[in-house]
Amino acid sequence: MPSPRRPGRPERDAPDQRLALLQAALDAFVAEGIAASTLRSVARRAGVTPALLHYYFGDKERLIEAVIGERLMPVLQELGTGLAVPVQDERALLRGFVQAAFGLFERHPWLATLWVREVLSEGGALRERLMPRLAPAIPLALAQRFAAAQRGGRLNPDLDPRLLVVSLIGLTLFASAAAPVWRGVFGATDVDRAALVEHTLALLERGLELRHAD
Amino acid sequence: MPSPRRPGRPERDAPDQRLALLQAALDAFVAEGIAASTLRSVARRAGVTPALLHYYFGDKERLIEAVIGERLMPVLQELGTGLAVPVQDERALLRGFVQAAFGLFERHPWLATLWVREVLSEGGALRERLMPRLAPAIPLALAQRFAAAQRGGRLNPDLDPRLLVVSLIGLTLFASAAAPVWRGVFGATDVDRAALVEHTLALLERGLELRHAD
DNA sequence: TGTACATCAGTGAACGCGCGTTCACTGATGTAC
DNA sequence: TGTACATCAGTGAACGCGCGTTCACTGATGTAC
Numbered sequence: 224m225p226s227p228r229r230p231g232r233p234e235r236d237a238p239d240q241r242l243a244l245l246q247a248a249l250d251a252f253v254a255e256g257i258a259a260s261t262l263r264s265v266a267r268r269a270g271v272t273p274a275l276l277h278y279y280f281g282d283k284e285r286l287i288e289a290v291i292g293e294r295l296m297p298v299l300q301e302l303g304t305g306l307a308v309p310v311q312d313e314r315a316l317l318r319g320f321v322q323a324a325f326g327l328f329e330r331h332p333w334l335a336t337l338w339v340r341e342v343l344s345e346g347g348a349l350r351e352r353l354m355p356r357l358a359p360a361i362p363l364a365l366a367q368r369f370a371a372a373q374r375g376g377r378l379n380p381d382l383d384p385r386l387l388v389v390s391l392i393g394l395t396l397f398a399s400a401a402a403p404v405w406r407g408v409f410g411a412t413d414v415d416r417a418a419l420v421e422h423t424l425a426l427l428e429r430g431l432e433l434r435h436a437d
Numbered sequence: 438m439p440s441p442r443r444p445g446r447p448e449r450d451a452p453d454q455r456l457a458l459l460q461a462a463l464d465a466f467v468a469e470g471i472a473a474s475t476l477r478s479v480a481r482r483a484g485v486t487p488a489l490l491h492y493y494f495g496d497k498e499r500l501i502e503a504v505i506g507e508r509l510m511p512v513l514q515e516l517g518t519g520l521a522v523p524v525q526d527e528r529a530l531l532r533g534f535v536q537a538a539f540g541l542f543e544r545h546p547w548l549a550t551l552w553v554r555e556v557l558s559e560g561g562a563l564r565e566r567l568m569p570r571l572a573p574a575i576p577l578a579l580a581q582r583f584a585a586a587q588r589g590g591r592l593n594p595d596l597d598p599r600l601l602v603v604s605l606i607g608l609t610l611f612a613s614a615a616a617p618v619w620r621g622v623f624g625a626t627d628v629d630r631a632a633l634v635e636h637t638l639a640l641l642e643r644g645l646e647l648r649h650a651d
Numbered sequence: 652t653g654t655a656c657a658t659c660a661g662t663g664a665a666c667g668c669g670c671g672t673t674c675a676c677t678g679a680t681g682t683a684c
Numbered sequence: 685t686g687t688a689c690a691t692c693a694g695t696g697a698a699c700g701c702g703c704g705t706t707c708a709c710t711g712a713t714g715t716a717c
Contacts, residue, residue, distance in 0.1 A: 253559060254560045256472055256473070258469065262670080262672085263669075272695055273670090274697095277673075312649065313645070336557075336559050339558060340558040340561075343553050343618065344554040345467060345617070359622045362619075377647060377649070379640075379643055381635065382639050383636045385625050386619075386633065387645075388623075393607045397557075397611045398600070403559070404568075409580065411600075426596060430593065430641055430642050432592065454660080476704060486663075487703095488661075488707090489662080490704095492661065
């Protein structure tokens, strides 16, 4: 009696087409927007037939789910674990956040663009798909920490702790997503990540420090 | 000999279909994104045949141009003239900018969403179409004014005057575009325009004012 | 005023095309004996 | 080891559909005389 045949073929040395397709899909989503990306344009980027996308992912909906689950979520969890490290005081928290955010957007240059277009926008493809999977725990915890600091007299009393979280994200995400625009307008090719971090922290910690003219 | 017939028909009392189509196009662009908006979906919103869009605008490209020229540009010029008023000092400049920005985004709720998706994004439909028509004079003038204030010792020396302009836009534009998201996360239905202005000015003028715990 | 006609705003049906998806098929790779 | 065959990764052609665009046409509105 023959041993039952094990399903699947063990080893190949061909390039992993599935990963190539996943990357092509992410590239297309960032460059064209998710709604405007066609399966044929994704296939064209990968140099394959659109039928191969059906072979690996089934349909467009499941391709989007795969990009979220295998490309986007790992990056977001990277940020989450970075912020979960307990810190001494609010100053350390602030510096940790700003450095982590600009670092994340530098390591994954597609993230800011994708986020701005697909999560912020009214009918963005990711807002409905991603919000249920993202625990709002991090922004809520940040806002509560700021509120506690404010009650303890350690934070500017005219700030709204919730809006301060919005301001933190706005300052980092917007500066990263709009970088091609403002680099073009100002010709600011000299501004690197360290300069962004320094400027943003100076603004957050001390503000404009406006003084009257003499 | 008869007087030559004057072309065109003088008066009608039917609703202006062209303006209705322009509004339907703006609605569709904001809700679905420009690239993903079809002429049929625009026509459906207006309750007419897509052939009518061809009748008034020719093709999709010229429809987009019409929305830019007749809806977007007037709003942007509104902001430009508001900022062109000479102000006494940097504090007045700052307050003027923040109030004008939040006021603009409140009067035209579609502006922040459209801007974030179509101008900021890499392949956004408006970036190529709009940047050549927008004089970068305003951000450049703001940056120069901040640089002068810094040289005069009236502005936090650790700030980058150019990035400060980016920060101003980020704080106002991002908070407005992301309002549906953060209102949902924080349940912050109580935050109105006045609260946004107050928080943002407190942050910009004085920063977080962090102090050590006792 | 009546009549003939030009022009108006807008429609309905159709065009070629690219879309997402399906499916019978193919040659290479592996397994059973 | 050789041979028969199952399974693999992937293709090519086709499907029905909605797209942008075109165009002959329509009834209402206006004008000339």
